[in-house]
Amino acid sequence: MVEPVRTTVDSPYPRLANRAGVGRRGFRLEGKGLFLVPAGLYLAGLTFFPMYELVRMSFSRVTPEVLYKPWPFAGLNEFQLAIASPDFSQAVLNTLVYVVVVVVSGLVGGFVAALILWRATPLTSFTFGVVVFVWAMPPLVNASVWRFLLDQRGLIDSILVLFHLPAVLWLVDGRLPLVAVALVNAWASVPFATIVYRAAFMDIPGELLEAAAVDGAVPRQIILRIILPQMRPVMVVLSVVTVVYAFRSFDFIYIMTSGGPGTVSTTLPYLAYREAFQGYQYSVGAATAVIAVCIVLGMAVVYMRQVRAEQRA
Amino acid sequence: MSSQLPNIDVASHSALLSRRVFLRGALAGAGLAGLAAISAAPTVATAQRVSQASSNASGTLNLWHYFNVDAQVGLLATWTGLFNQLYPNIKVVTSYVEFQQLSQKVIAATGAKQGPDVLIYGGSDLVQMYKAGALKSLQPYWDQFADAGQYPDGVITRFDDQIYGVKPYVNLVAWWYNKDILDDVGVTPPKTFADVTPAFAKVAAAGKNYLPLAITGRPDNQGDWTSWPWLTGYGFSYDNLDQSAAEQGFTLAAGWSSNGYLSKDGVSWGQSETFDRFVAGDVAFMQNGNWNIGSAKDQLKFNYGIVEMPAGPKTGNIFLGGEPGWMGAFTSQPDIAWAYLSQVFSKPGDLASLMAGSIPARNDLANDPQVTGEPLLVPFANEIKTRGTEYPPQGGNQIAAQLVVAQNWSAVVAGQKDGPTAAEDTIAGINAIKPA
Numbered sequence: 001m002v003e004p005v006r007t008t009v010d011s012p013y014p015r016l017a018n019r020a021g022v023g024r025r026g027f028r029l030e031g032k033g034l035f036l037v038p039a040g041l042y043l044a045g046l047t048f049f050p051m052y053e054l055v056r057m058s059f060s061r062v063t064p065e066v067l068y069k070p071w072p073f074a075g076l077n078e079f080q081l082a083i084a085s086p087d088f089s090q091a092v093l094n095t096l097v098y099v100v101v102v103v104v105s106g107l108v109g110g111f112v113a114a115l116i117l118w119r120a121t122p123l124t125s126f127t128f129g130v131v132v133f134v135w136a137m138p139p140l141v142n143a144s145v146w147r148f149l150l151d152q153r154g155l156i157d158s159i160l161v162l163f164h165l166p167a168v169l170w171l172v173d174g175r176l177p178l179v180a181v182a183l184v185n186a187w188a189s190v191p192f193a194t195i196v197y198r199a200a201f202m203d204i205p206g207e208l209l210e211a212a213a214v215d216g217a218v219p220r221q222i223i224l225r226i227i228l229p230q231m232r233p234v235m236v237v238l239s240v241v242t243v244v245y246a247f248r249s250f251d252f253i254y255i256m257t258s259g260g261p262g263t264v265s266t267t268l269p270y271l272a273y274r275e276a277f278q279g280y281q282y283s284v285g286a287a288t289a290v291i292a293v294c295i296v297l298g299m300a301v302v303y304m305r306q307v308r309a310e311q312r313a
Numbered sequence: 314m315s316s317q318l319p320n321i322d323v324a325s326h327s328a329l330l331s332r333r334v335f336l337r338g339a340l341a342g343a344g345l346a347g348l349a350a351i352s353a354a355p356t357v358a359t360a361q362r363v364s365q366a367s368s369n370a371s372g373t374l375n376l377w378h379y380f381n382v383d384a385q386v387g388l389l390a391t392w393t394g395l396f397n398q399l400y401p402n403i404k405v406v407t408s409y410v411e412f413q414q415l416s417q418k419v420i421a422a423t424g425a426k427q428g429p430d431v432l433i434y435g436g437s438d439l440v441q442m443y444k445a446g447a448l449k450s451l452q453p454y455w456d457q458f459a460d461a462g463q464y465p466d467g468v469i470t471r472f473d474d475q476i477y478g479v480k481p482y483v484n485l486v487a488w489w490y491n492k493d494i495l496d497d498v499g500v501t502p503p504k505t506f507a508d509v510t511p512a513f514a515k516v517a518a519a520g521k522n523y524l525p526l527a528i529t530g531r532p533d534n535q536g537d538w539t540s541w542p543w544l545t546g547y548g549f550s551y552d553n554l555d556q557s558a559a560e561q562g563f564t565l566a567a568g569w570s571s572n573g574y575l576s577k578d579g580v581s582w583g584q585s586e587t588f589d590r591f592v593a594g595d596v597a598f599m600q601n602g603n604w605n606i607g608s609a610k611d612q613l614k615f616n617y618g619i620v621e622m623p624a625g626p627k628t629g630n631i632f633l634g635g636e637p638g639w640m641g642a643f644t645s646q647p648d649i650a651w652a653y654l655s656q657v658f659s660k661p662g663d664l665a666s667l668m669a670g671s672i673p674a675r676n677d678l679a680n681d682p683q684v685t686g687e688p689l690l691v692p693f694a695n696e697i698k699t700r701g702t703e704y705p706p707q708g709g710n711q712i713a714a715q716l717v718v719a720q721n722w723s724a725v726v727a728g729q730k731d732g733p734t735a736a737e738d739t740i741a742g743i744n745a746i747k748p749a
Contacts, residue, residue: 064444068424086742152578172577172727260532261580262724277417278533279713280441 051293057286064280071283078287087263087271088288095247095267095292097175098182102246103239105186110193110238111231115223117194118201128198135191143255146184147171150256177257178265185252189245193238200234201227236307240300247296268292366648371402374649377419377429378636379412384607384669389433391665395656403649413533416442423447423642430644431653435480435636437534437704437712443472449640450475454651460658463675467701470637478637479654481663482671485631485701486539487692488623489591489599489609492616494523500597502620506546506565509623513574516597526569527590527599530579530726536719538632538704539584539600540566544718545702546625551711556740558627563739564732567725580727602634603693606670621692622700631696632704635671672697710746717742 058078060071082088113131117124134142149155150170157167170180204227212222250269253259259266259274266274269292276285374396380386393405408429410418416438422428423445432448442448452475455461470478490502498519503509513525529539543565547558569575579587584601591599592612600622609617622631638654640647656662663673667684672693678684721739724730730738 064420064441067420067445084745086738086745147581151581152576169577172580174729257581258532260720260723261530261577261727261729262532262720264724264727264729274716278716280438281713 054286055290057283058290060283062283062286064282067282074283078283079291081281081284082275082287082291085271085275085284085288087266090263091266091268091271091288092295094178094263094265095269095295097178098185098249098267099243099246101179101182102186102189102249103242105183106189106193106242106246107235107239109186109190110197113190113194114197114201115227117198128194131191131194134188135195137188139188139251140255142188143184143252146187147256150180150184171257172261175264177261181252181256181265182246184256185246185249188252189242193242196234196238197231200231204230236304240303243299243303244296247292268295366400366646366652368399369402370400370649372404372646372649374403374405374431374646374653375429375641376405376407376431376433376653377410377415378407378433379410379415380433381409381411382608384604388665388669391668392653392657392662395659395662396653399656400649400652405653412436419447419641420445426643428641428643430641430646430650432639432641433636433657434639435634437537437715439470439478439637440472441712443477447642448472448477449642449644449647450477451479451640451651451654452476454647454655455479458655458658460660460675463660463677464658465674465676467633468635468637468674478639479658480635480637480674481657482635482666482673483697483701484602484604484634484671485693485696486542486600486602486622487696488620489601489605490618490620491591491594491597492618494595494597494615496616497521498523498597502598502618503623504620505623506543506625510565510568510574512598513569514572517572517574522595524576524590524596525574525598527582527587527596527601528575528579528726529582529584529587529600530575530577530723531581531583532716532720532723534715534719535583536722536726537715538634540718540722541702542600542622542629542631542700543625544629546623546627546629548627550630551714551743554740554743556736559739560732560736562625562732563721563725563730563735566722567728567730567732567735570726570728575726577727580723603672603690604670606687606689607668608670609689619689619692621696624700628700630702631700633697633701634704635674713746714743717746 057071059074059076061074061078062071066072117128117131151157152167152169152172156170161167169176171177208226208230209222212226217225248269249267250273253265253267253270254273257265259270268288272285272288272292274285275288276282279285376389378385378389380389389407393407396405397403415434416436419428419432419434419442428447434442455476464479468480468483469476470480488502494516495501498516498521500512500515503512516523516525529535540562544559544562547555547561549555549558549562566575570577576590582590587599588601588605588608590596591601594613594615622629638657640650640654644650660675660677663675663678664681664683666673667678667687672690673681673684684690717739721730721735721742724738725732725735
């Protein structure tokens, strides 16, 4: 165990104490701490302040008449209106389905892709470059392309019909629009997961893999018994990031289905947008958005606590 | 088409009108020549403002709009040309903002006490821009406008008894048809709701992969706009939430969806996409607007025609649209802004809208040969007289109600709801809307 380093006020190089052995110590805003100021100002200005205004709006009654005037306090009234909306419960369910599809598809797809692209060959290097290109494409471009591909007369259905298979109404039929958009969103998130996994694979000690091979382990066993356990911390972080990414997804839904048909593909973020910017009920939209934020924060906190508890055990 | 063309007269309609438009196509060359002749001598429409800007005035005029096709952009260029003939030192900067975003950007700019000098916009949320303080009253200028009497009350938008916007032209939907297909299968354009489904069935039964109907089914204001003739045809309205009437309207459309008479992909179509589908040449009927006339002449490679929308048992209403001209609340040069708008409302400026397929609103253009000489406009003109209704509906509650109607219309087009369910959900959704 590493001996904790105890610092004095005069030390020019303050170091964090070991949390497990000593307990948390605060750090002083000198030296390295000062470098946090710009980031702190950025977060304060572009994250905390907008969040504060969002929460303040959700507790006020804000319509175009008072948008640029003092907002009247409304207590929990806007939250009641948001929850009482006929579309709210459906939007919550849609959001959970959407998140599950994106997270599962993204994590699994990213893992498989990273395995395939692990070994550096000219082909894998080129493919990895394509993967990064897809990741870098704006969501607007991705969503627009897929909207055309999934159209009833688009490429995918045209191929199905060519092979005498029935065309599928991807963006129309039943619950399919929600799943279709989620899969497209997952497709766009796979590159990020691939990059993260691939980098993590590099840290797996080569001796472990060699020893497993010597012991006669087949590839499936190596993946399940050695690689996956090594990836657990990475998967924790990646899953939290992907959950947040999926939960706040708006652009794919906006481009591909506008939340429809009807409200089939309306998630909480899209519902918040619709209430605020189509219905001009800004505070109701804010309340919906705050509820969505609370849900994802709650999920993240619970999950992280469970994982840390498992790790300690 | 009848050889006896009725006067195209919007004066008979007295309700407030507004509508966003998507226009396509090129300007008619002959119309340009006529316009040039008229515009050579500026008319008295340019005179008399609260205070008249000097013709030597210089600077920049910012105009925001959502016109995204050739005919619309050409219309702006024509208006700008008329303005610059009188104010050659004013640079007009036209900024395109996507329709769905324009009102939000105007409202957002209001927060910074900024925004356009002139706004050309006809969305359903005009009243929200007014409430946010984004618009400036035209009343003082209109009171001194020599041509004010040429505009019927129905094209003037007032808030709190003050004139804020005036619509130089009217747009609405009618029933387009592919004459080649109809001749091929032996069908005539339906005149009533009772004729519609049998006509579709006959087209579908021809076995030639014709799509009977192209129609918009998006779950937003475009879906609401499209559904309105069918719902009101049975007596439904926001003032009369008749569930039975709504059920009949939705059931009619649900039958088309279940029988494959329309493309379920229409749930993602706006009116532009619907027209694009019609251009393909395998669609028998389309519900769409006069703003496509210019594009149709250029893009449709088959024989086509336009008739009035089929009438329901209660006839049914058709929303009347068009883009009013507005003045931004924070313009630093209202006199210059009005000088531009006065050209929009002038006789040559209003006539220019005809070239984009719209129906000029001025009384003195009702009998103009360039207006009455377009046979494709006849059905629209008739509908204005007999079935036109206010758009957008007044009040924040009705904007929310429109979304409820649109969502259920979209669900019906997609085949996800039947008529009774859609009607029940519509009534429940509208009743659940809290007062604004």
